Amino acid sequence: MSSLSIESVQLPFLAQRLDAVREFYHLIIGLDEVDCADSQRLRFALGEATLSLSPVDEVSRAVRPDYLAIRTRAYDDILARLRQAGHHPVCSLPQASPRVMYVKDPSGNQLAFMG
Secondary structure, three states: OOOOOOOEEEEEEEHHHHHHHHHHHHHHOOOOEOOOOOOOOEEEEEOOEEEEEEEEOOOOOOOOOOOEEEEOOOHHHHHHHHHHOOOOOEEOOOOOOOOEEEEEOOOOOEEEEEO
């Protein structure tokens, strides 16, 4: 078994969507924001790792294979909050193991939640 784990994940976000991105990760997903010396960047605690989001003027519209996978015990709660907030996650069948849902954040970064 590997002793490696995620230390941090770096994703871009559209600078003009700062408030929407902050709300998405903090209020909808439920991550705690971590103080950051750079007032433009956003940082969130992700278990023992850190999710860092850096502002950009433009996000590539090209198809990208990258996404952040998050294992969670709160799968149903996150799914309900996403739907309540107007997001439309794509989910595996309820009997799948593990259950997986895919959703994009306000800047188009794809997330996979596994529960």
